[in-house]
Amino acid sequence: MNIVIERPPRGIMISTWRMSYQGLTEAGKLLVSGSTLPEAILHSVKSVEDNEKYVSVGYGGLPNREGEVELDAAYMDGNTLEVGAVMAVKQIKNPIEVAYDLSHKKRSSVLVGTGAEMYARQRGFAFKNMLTESxxxxxxxxxTLDKDxxxxxAYEGHDTVCVIGRSGEHMACGVSTSGLYMKHPGRIGDSPLIGSGFYADSSAGAAAATGVGEDIMKGCLSFAITEKIREGVAVQEACEQCLLQHLRRLETLGYGNGGMSVIAMDKEGNTGAATTLSAFPFVISDGKECKIYIASGNQENGEHKIFIPDSQWLEECSADWIFMN
Amino acid sequence: MNIVIERPPRGIMISTWRMSYQGLTEAGKLLVSGSTLPEAILHSVKSVEDNEKYVSVGYGGLPNREGEVELDAAYMDGNTLEVGAVMAVKQIKNPIEVAYDLSHKKRSSVLVGTGAEMYARQRGFAFKNMLTESxxxxxxxxxTLDKDxxxxxAYEGHDTVCVIGRSGEHMACGVSTSGLYMKHPGRIGDSPLIGSGFYADSSAGAAAATGVGEDIMKGCLSFAITEKIREGVAVQEACEQCLLQHLRRLETLGYGNGGMSVIAMDKEGNTGAATTLSAFPFVISDGKECKIYIASGNQENGEHKIFIPDSQWLEECSADWIFMN
Structure with a gap:
């Protein structure tokens, strides 16, 4: 007689940038100990929002050109296709919480600016001065630099934290950012835009993007990758194909490569990542282990090496943002 | 010897709702007389924005639940993939003009709320009290009705004007709306969201959507239709397939049919339209003639009849919105 020991349905989560490591480690453990998928995703995003060291998300985020920290966040549930988002909100401590709350509404679930702040205030969410002295x-x-x-x-201080998770057959994603450094007030990138910055559908997969939002949105990259996965393309190839195709298109049109990176997961929990940078750090937690990976792309054919960086690689890597984020 | 008389490259344009008829008639003539595609699209959208009779777009638009008229507009160029959009802006006379102006920027080209108003003011765009007495x-x-x-x-006073145009091999689209009637302040629907409310790529086609934005965005309908056209599916079938598939998915998830309609054009200038309503009026101008059409869908198989309504049909049609818009 075989004794079948059922493994607890541990979740799998993937997130962008090294800055998400701590939160994702904790979130993975939360899933194992019985927390829901939204709880795990919110925990990992909030961990980055609350950490003032990370200058591209939440508290301590870099301000717009008027010196104001304006934040964007979104949440999507892959079972219900529920979506909530806030854009260009000021002084909201955890924008991802408001986005998640909004995702339960059938109407007025995407709110911008002062209207979104009004909603957050009326719902009792915490407010805080998000601009740190640093x-x-x-x-x-x-x-004083008068840059063009x-x-x-994107890498003058802009990286979005994106988290995709799967628990059982339930998929969801959350994103949060303070947007492009020195942006025009009210500027929105791809992050809070469904299909561009994020997309999740438990019957296919999920994807999310980070980088120059104005370029990412032109190709609705997150929706494009999810649809490619739905067609049966393996998740890593889906990331590579969609990103390379879009980059080539932008190059043909005379756009520079300002930097775009994507992560994705299919409905079985397989993960993928791709980038137009020389190296893009992302994090995977299977609930037991949480590890930082590097995606490094061949700009000719779009194929990527995915590897765990050793201490030598990290020492030799001269890019500041690898360490910062 | 054959004498070949070259026909001037007259444009073709398609737009949503009866309210767009006058503007599209004029825009078609503009294209014939040498105006550019952006000029023609802006003219047709502005014609609806400026007409206070149309309560779902621009001047005289129905206000949010605080009594403020908040407007959304977007413009996309299919040759360059340039995108500009404004969301939840108040007192801007022609939001489509600001969206078009923003589309020429490589960064900060999508602006929301007061940041977008600041941009419009600094660029000299006209401001106006957009709330009419009526x-x-x-x-x-x-x-006083205390509705849920x-x-x-969408049809309690919400229809977006969407215009797609093609001149030579150049495609573009523009959309403008005052959004869902009695919406929460700052609420955004699909209209100003790339891929959901609009998409244009001269190498494939273009599509735009009108209806309940919260439902349309869950399927990134405009991008989905454009990609279907790119794959080689005929434009009318692309509209029908994408809309039916999305409606079925929403029904499975327990969403009601709040109303969604789409228009599209392929890169050869062939047009399509589909709706989840009993009848959806749209307008086509080939520069010589401008006509109102009705798309009427079979809710079982998604196939549509497209016909020119005669006076008897219009008399028998009891739906107020057919006449209003």
């Missing part, structure tokens, strides 16, 4: 000093210095706004890349 | 009176009456916000359909 981000303000960096802003004052940046302001039209040429800013 | 819309305000309607608001005061509606406010979560069940509002």
């Amino acid at each position: 981000s303000f000093q960096r802003y004052l210095k940046e302001r 706004e039209e040429k800013r890349t | 819309s305000f009176q309607r608001y005061l009456k509606e406010r 916000e979560e069940k509002r359909t």
